[in-house]
Amino acid sequence: MTPPTTTTTPLLTQKFGPEITNYFSTSPLNRVSFLRSSNAFLSSALSHGKFLLLRDLEPLAGSESALAFVGYDSVRELIGNPFAGDGEEEVVKGYDSRVFVPTLVFLGLHEEEGGFEWVGEGGKYSGRPYFALDVTVKEKGEVCKKVQEEAVKVEGREFRNVRLDLNLVPGDAAIFAQARSLLDWNNRNQFCSACGARTVSANAGTKRVCPPTDKAFQKSLEDEPFQRPPCISRTGVHNIAFPRTDPTVIMAIINSTGDKLLLGRQRRWPKNFYSTLAGFCEPAESIEDAVRRETWEESGVRVGRVVIHSTQPWPYPANLMMGAIGEALPDGEEIVLKHDPELEDARWVGFAEVKSALEGCTGTPDGGKVGEEGQLRLPPSTAIAHQLLLAVVTGFHLAKL
Amino acid sequence: MTPPTTTTTPLLTQKFGPEITNYFSTSPLNRVSFLRSSNAFLSSALSHGKFLLLRDLEPLAGSESALAFVGYDSVRELIGNPFAGDGEEEVVKGYDSRVFVPTLVFLGLHEEEGGFEWVGEGGKYSGRPYFALDVTVKEKGEVCKKVQEEAVKVEGREFRNVRLDLNLVPGDAAIFAQARSLLDWNNRNQFCSACGARTVSANAGTKRVCPPTDKAFQKSLEDEPFQRPPCISRTGVHNIAFPRTDPTVIMAIINSTGDKLLLGRQRRWPKNFYSTLAGFCEPAESIEDAVRRETWEESGVRVGRVVIHSTQPWPYPANLMMGAIGEALPDGEEIVLKHDPELEDARWVGFAEVKSALEGCTGTPDGGKVGEEGQLRLPPSTAIAHQLLLAVVTGFHLAKL
Numbered sequence: 001m002t003p004p005t006t007t008t009t010p011l012l013t014q015k016f017g018p019e020i021t022n023y024f025s026t027s028p029l030n031r032v033s034f035l036r037s038s039n040a041f042l043s044s045a046l047s048h049g050k051f052l053l054l055r056d057l058e059p060l061a062g063s064e065s066a067l068a069f070v071g072y073d074s075v076r077e078l079i080g081n082p083f084a085g086d087g088e089e090e091v092v093k094g095y096d097s098r099v100f101v102p103t104l105v106f107l108g109l110h111e112e113e114g115g116f117e118w119v120g121e122g123g124k125y126s127g128r129p130y131f132a133l134d135v136t137v138k139e140k141g142e143v144c145k146k147v148q149e150e151a152v153k154v155e156g157r158e159f160r161n162v163r164l165d166l167n168l169v170p171g172d173a174a175i176f177a178q179a180r181s182l183l184d185w186n187n188r189n190q191f192c193s194a195c196g197a198r199t200v201s202a203n204a205g206t207k208r209v210c211p212p213t214d215k216a217f218q219k220s221l222e223d224e225p226f227q228r229p230p231c232i233s234r235t236g237v238h239n240i241a242f243p244r245t246d247p248t249v250i251m252a253i254i255n256s257t258g259d260k261l262l263l264g265r266q267r268r269w270p271k272n273f274y275s276t277l278a279g280f281c282e283p284a285e286s287i288e289d290a291v292r293r294e295t296w297e298e299s300g301v302r303v304g305r306v307v308i309h310s311t312q313p314w315p316y317p318a319n320l321m322m323g324a325i326g327e328a329l330p331d332g333e334e335i336v337l338k339h340d341p342e343l344e345d346a347r348w349v350g351f352a353e354v355k356s357a358l359e360g361c362t363g364t365p366d367g368g369k370v371g372e373e374g375q376l377r378l379p380p381s382t383a384i385a386h387q388l389l390l391a392v393v394t395g396f397h398l399a400k401l
Numbered sequence: 402m403t404p405p406t407t408t409t410t411p412l413l414t415q416k417f418g419p420e421i422t423n424y425f426s427t428s429p430l431n432r433v434s435f436l437r438s439s440n441a442f443l444s445s446a447l448s449h450g451k452f453l454l455l456r457d458l459e460p461l462a463g464s465e466s467a468l469a470f471v472g473y474d475s476v477r478e479l480i481g482n483p484f485a486g487d488g489e490e491e492v493v494k495g496y497d498s499r500v501f502v503p504t505l506v507f508l509g510l511h512e513e514e515g516g517f518e519w520v521g522e523g524g525k526y527s528g529r530p531y532f533a534l535d536v537t538v539k540e541k542g543e544v545c546k547k548v549q550e551e552a553v554k555v556e557g558r559e560f561r562n563v564r565l566d567l568n569l570v571p572g573d574a575a576i577f578a579q580a581r582s583l584l585d586w587n588n589r590n591q592f593c594s595a596c597g598a599r600t601v602s603a604n605a606g607t608k609r610v611c612p613p614t615d616k617a618f619q620k621s622l623e624d625e626p627f628q629r630p631p632c633i634s635r636t637g638v639h640n641i642a643f644p645r646t647d648p649t650v651i652m653a654i655i656n657s658t659g660d661k662l663l664l665g666r667q668r669r670w671p672k673n674f675y676s677t678l679a680g681f682c683e684p685a686e687s688i689e690d691a692v693r694r695e696t697w698e699e700s701g702v703r704v705g706r707v708v709i710h711s712t713q714p715w716p717y718p719a720n721l722m723m724g725a726i727g728e729a730l731p732d733g734e735e736i737v738l739k740h741d742p743e744l745e746d747a748r749w750v751g752f753a754e755v756k757s758a759l760e761g762c763t764g765t766p767d768g769g770k771v772g773e774e775g776q777l778r779l780p781p782s783t784a785i786a787h788q789l790l791l792a793v794v795t796g797f798h799l800a801k802l
Contacts (some may be wrong), residue, residue, distance in 0.1 A: 010705055010706045010728045011655070011659050011727065011728060011798050011799060011800075012655075012707075012708050012728050012798050013705040013706050014726075014799075014800045015798060015799060015800035016706075017705060019689060019706050019708075023685060024685060025686070025687035025689070025690055026687065026690055027685075027686075027690070030684060030694075032698075032740075033683070033692060033694075033698060034698060034740060034741035038565065055446040078412055082500075087715070089699055110460070114585045120487040120740075121739045121740075121742065122701075122737060122738075122740035122741075123737070123740070123741035124743075125740070172525050174685065176422070177685035178683075178684060178685040178686075180685070181684040181685045182684050182685075185684065187595075187633075187643075188594060188595050188633065188634075188639060188641055189594045189595075190594070190595065190596075190597075191592060191593065191595065191596060191597035192590050192592065192594070192595050192597075193589060193590045193591070193592050193593070193594040193641075194590075194591065194592065195591075195592060196591075196592035196593075196597040196599070197597065198597070198600065206683075227706060232589065233589070233590075237717065238589060238718055239645065239647050239718055239719060240589055240590075240594075242647075242681070243683070243684045244640065244645050244647070245647065245648055245682055245683075245686075246640050246643075246645070246646065247431055247646055247721055254412070256411070258412050274605060277462075279641070281646055282432060282434070282579075282607075282646075283579060283582040283586065283644045283714075283716075283719060284425060284428075284575065284578035284579040284581070284582045284583075284585050284719075285426070285427035285428075285579075285712040285714060285718050286423060286427065286711070286712040286713060286714055286721075287721070287723070288420060288426070288711065288712060289426055289428070291428055293431075293434075297433075297434060297435060298782075300523075304411055304418075305411045305413040305414050305419075305420050306420060307411075307413050307417050307420075308712070308723075310687070310689070311687040311688040311689060311709070311723075312687060313684075313686060313687055315684075315685050316638065317545035317638060317639055318640060318684060318685075318689070320648055320682065320686075320687075322709075322723075325413065326413075327411045329410060329415050336523060336524070337522075337523075338523035338524070339433075339435060339522075339523035339524070340434070340435035340523070341522065341523075345631070371726075372788045379430055397412050397413050397416060398412060398415075399412075399415045399416035399801055400418060400801050
């Protein structure tokens with residue numbers, strides 16, 4: 001077939017259908033990652049910024065479905081301007097382990113909101129700057145508490161555990177996911193995993209550096225900087241200075257005759273609740289291989305062809321779910337739960353039953369619709385498991401003839 | 402369309418074509434990850450094991466294309482039996498930071514090779530056990546050196562930098578990739594990133610734990626264990642005890658009329674060498690969104706629909722390349738290099754020119770075929786970039802009509 005010279009529906013959509021936008025993905029913010037190393041940009045953005053406050057990783061929310069933000073004036077006493085200097089080099093050079101710096105992350109520019117503009121090498125970048133700030137009480141306790149108290153004075157505002165409901169509107173869900181995973185990563189990486197020394201935040205919260213010197217051990221201001229021991233994180237190609245994301249696999253497995261789906265359940269889930277199988281990707285393993293390994297380990301089913309359908313960030317703490325659709329080998333469909341006894345049950349369920357449950361009987365393991373006695377229950381549409389099952393029962397895997 | 406009740410060609414293959422097995426993926430080893438916590442299994446496997454030795458992360462090889470392995474007798478003096486105890490709990494309880502333990506990782510069972518069998522809860526598991534062992538001289542220097550020297554006494558065997566050529570046969574490439582990324586991760590995580598204290602290997606090299614006690618600071622054997630400070634890595638849901646894999650995106654971008662591909666080049670590459678664009682996935686970002694962000698940041702091109710094609714582990718140090726195919730928006734095809742000036746050049750290249758280069762003019766940035774003066778050069782078939790471009794020029798993105 002010769003491709004048409006113009007097309008209104010993109011070719012990829014013609015073949016694969018429209019792209020699925022999973023919950024927590026597709027933020028309204030442009031991360032402009034290349035501007036994070038510019039303290040001139042960050043300083044300017046700071047005073048025009050909207051700040052998402054998180055306390056113990058729970059965000060300030062204005063309602064069940066929306067985040068709430070505060071302006072620079074509300075956080076100025078706590079953070080000052082951490083971008084006043086020349087950038088990463090200066091931060092590292094002036095490092096003093098006695099100084100507490102609250103974790104502040106630049107998230108991006110909300111291009112649909114106005115009020116800020118920056119002219120850089122590549123042109124003009126405009127949009128409201130968004131930041132995330134950790135206000136959990138650690139040091140500077142009084143100031144942190146004051147910021148927290150002021151923030152919840154507006155009616156309806158509170159720090160909420162948004163995990164239980166997943167009721168945030170999609171754009172806010174994506175902003176929260178980015179904020180939560182970056183604050184959590186900064187919290188858990190206060191020390192260098194290569195040498196055990198304290199690290200310091202750089203590039204607006206998206207990097208942590210192990211500084212070679214520490215003013216805390218310098219005898220006087222005129223003294224030579226105190227040299228910390230050498231560290232392999234300061235040379236060569238490595239990843240430890242950068243945020244971590246853990247790829248996981250989650251898969252809808254079709255039987256070889258194309259009429260049943262493999263579902264499994266964990267012991268702690270409510271009665272009749274099932275989902276797709278899932279697990280962590282291992283070092284030096286392709287996603288396709290991880291799908292086959294995890295499916296076999298958890299259910300004994302051997303999988304052939306695997307296709308990746310869509311992906312979903314899951315910020316608890318930093319997972320990236322790779323949603324796949326796989327097909328069992330004709331002689332590999334027997335279920336064996338005892339290899340890795342993670343599941344209480346796994347079974348093959350006909351497309352019709354899956355479809356009916358997706359339409360009328362979904363919920364999270366902790367809540368949601370219950371359905372009739374004995375009816376199969378499946379995850380809600382905010383879960384990629386739901387999207388994968390839906391894709392299969394509506395024919396994603398079938399070639400147009 | 403009603404799916405056929407039986408099928409010889411899997412449905413997913415009918416629609417998407419055969420699965421691409423990328424270099425470094427699809428190991429011949431069954432990781433049997435659920436057996437790693439059984440010291441009874443590991444102790445038994447050890448004495449039947451084949452050991453891949455790595456020195457400074459370079460493997461013992463028997464030739465340009467094959468790894469070489471040694472038996473337990475060759476490494477017994479260095480490692481003893483680290484699995485003699487009861488498992489993780491005992492290792493953590495008996496932790497003594499003065500004791501040097503060489504990094505040893507269980508890789509899996511080579512099921513096509515015989516000679517070992519284990520009966521577990523889920524049935525019988527058989528195949529030659531494979532391990533990776535770090536023999537870089539750190540402590541126990543004399544023993545390490547002796548193991549190294551013995552290993553290269555067999556003619557043709559040497560520790561090789563296998564990165565430059567990628568000439569290993571596929572199965573060995575996958576074994577090496579797993580070994581390299583796990584040893585590197587253990588090396589770079591000798592300390593806890595949450596509290597800065599030393600960590601210890603558990604589950605045969607696939608976990609690192611921050612022990613709550615340390616015998617090094619215990620006054621006498623009868624004394625109560627010395628308690629280290631509390632650490633958040635010992636409670637709650639987190640990832641820091643487990644190996645890290647960094648998802649990256651690599652993408653063949655098609656123009657909206659479906660006849661050109663977007664290629665870019667870095668300044669340090671040889672003349673005429675181009676490849677697909679690529680970059681790191683960010684926290685809480687779907688792969689599809691990362692493809693759009695990285696493409697725009699590096700080339701200014703705005704991408705709509707994105708489909709994931711295949712994936713490739715890349716153990717330098719721990720990347721997982723998510724190969725995608727994306728389609729530019731009709732009004733987003735203008736190239737702007739100055740947002741994030743990583744590329745020296747980016748340009749739209751017609752399918753015919755790409756096809757011709759894939760057929761006759763490929764190589765790595767450091768070597769390979771040169772082609773005629775001025776001819777486009779592209780990566781070799783061991784690179785996922787090559788597979789993505791090949792998929793597009795052979796019609797992967799086109800629906801069957």
